[in-house]
Amino acid sequence: MLRVRNLSFGYTEKPILRNLSFSIQKGENVSIIGASGSGKSTLLQSIYGLHHVDGRIFWDDKQLLGPNFNLVPGEEFMKYLTQDFDLMPPLTVAENIGKHLSNMYPRKKQQRVSELLELVEMQKFAKVKAKFLSGGQQQRVALARVLAKPPEVLLLDEPFSHIDHFRKNKLRRNLFSYLKKNNITVIIATHDSTDALSYADTTLAMKAGRIIAKGSPEQLYKNPKNAYVASLFGEVNELPADQFIPDVDRRKKLVIYPHEIKLSEDIGFEGVVTNSFFRGSHYLTEAQVGKEFLLFEHPEALKIGSIVSLDIPEELFTKRLR
Numbered sequence: 001m002l003r004v005r006n007l008s009f010g011y012t013e014k015p016i017l018r019n020l021s022f023s024i025q026k027g028e029n030v031s032i033i034g035a036s037g038s039g040k041s042t043l044l045q046s047i048y049g050l051h052h053v054d055g056r057i058f059w060d061d062k063q064l065l066g067p068n069f070n071l072v073p074g075e076e077f078m079k080y081l082t083q084d085f086d087l088m089p090p091l092t093v094a095e096n097i098g099k100h101l102s103n104m105y106p107r108k109k110q111q112r113v114s115e116l117l118e119l120v121e122m123q124k125f126a127k128v129k130a131k132f133l134s135g136g137q138q139q140r141v142a143l144a145r146v147l148a149k150p151p152e153v154l155l156l157d158e159p160f161s162h163i164d165h166f167r168k169n170k171l172r173r174n175l176f177s178y179l180k181k182n183n184i185t186v187i188i189a190t191h192d193s194t195d196a197l198s199y200a201d202t203t204l205a206m207k208a209g210r211i212i213a214k215g216s217p218e219q220l221y222k223n224p225k226n227a228y229v230a231s232l233f234g235e236v237n238e239l240p241a242d243q244f245i246p247d248v249d250r251r252k253k254l255v256i257y258p259h260e261i262k263l264s265e266d267i268g269f270e271g272v273v274t275n276s277f278f279r280g281s282h283y284l285t286e287a288q289v290g291k292e293f294l295l296f297e298h299p300e301a302l303k304i305g306s307i308v309s310l311d312i313p314e315e316l317f318t319k320r321l322r
């Protein structure tokens with residue numbers, strides 16, 4: 001188990017991580033989500049042992065002591081994939097992946113490299129020098145490289161940021177099932193809600209250096225603490241509650257996802273369509289209701305200026321009142 005206790009850190013006087021405490025089970029897939037600058041990368045670097053932090057970090061019973069105690073920065077049983085991929089440009093893809101593997105058993109080494117090339121779908125590029133690869137290809141090689149000697153804990157910072165959608169989905173499925181099968185603990189800092197929703201066992205939501213929510217992706221999505229947490233998963237409406245519910249505290253807000261609002265067959269909240277954005281499976285539609293602009297999903301494009309009646313399920317008036 002990874003245990004983080006009262007972790008604080010700042011690059012300067014200004015605190016960046018503020019008294020974080022949490023635990024992660026062996027083999028767990030944890031995603032860290034949060035706005036840009038909230039401290040996700042700094043948290044990964046602190047766990048890896050790159051910063052002089054306050055607080056304590058343990059892997060099982062072993063305390064991780066950080067840069068004061070490690071001549072070579074970083075913990076041996078962990079791998080940290082940074083946002084810059086750290087490949088050796090003059091070496092080939094296969095050489096980069098196998099760089100830290102022993103040459104004592106060349107066949108075994110070759111087998112391992114082939115297995116990893118297959119995992120990231122880079123077999124065809126085995127003999128190509130890293131300097132000739134695109135950003136997305138480099139990122140895939142870097143992923144294979146951190147897995148070459150399987151770590152116990154893998155820290156990934158935006159690992160799919162350069163990879164196109166076509167490859168990303170399959171790569172994600174391959175990679176995360178490989179990690180589960182091998183019981184590798186993975187902590188992934190991400191902006192991508194699919195990483196957080198589909199693959200994580202646990203999601204940590206960060207804001208300004210604090211963890212403001214922790215739970216399963218379902219818990220955080222269905223019962224978000226506030227509009228900020230909900231917005232980390234995609235579009236969300238944050239509406240003044242008193243415009244929609246009678247006799248409610250004026251300071252309260254309603255946090256509602258666009259797919260939860262539907263066109264009503266009978267009486268609903270009347271609005272005027274102000275925008276409609278094609279999203280493939282639906283149109284994300286904006287309507288003005290009173291002074292508020294609401295986003296909702298609709299299967300067809302609605303004409304701008306048309307009058308609509310919108311239905312917000314009544315149960316959300318209590319469930320999503322914040």
Ligand SMILES: Nc1ncnc2c1ncn2[C@@H]1O[C@H](COP(=O)(O)OP(=O)(O)OP(=O)(O)O)[C@@H](O)[C@H]1O
Pocket residue numbers: 011012016034035036037038039040041042043189
């Ligand atoms: N080397 C550094 N020196 C000084 N300040 C830094 C350094 N690295 C990061 N920061 C600051 O620390 C804060 C947190 O940065 P961090 O990169 O951890 O955030 P993040 O959540 O990972 O952001 P992003 O999603 O944009 O990668 C930011 O305000 C950033 O400006």
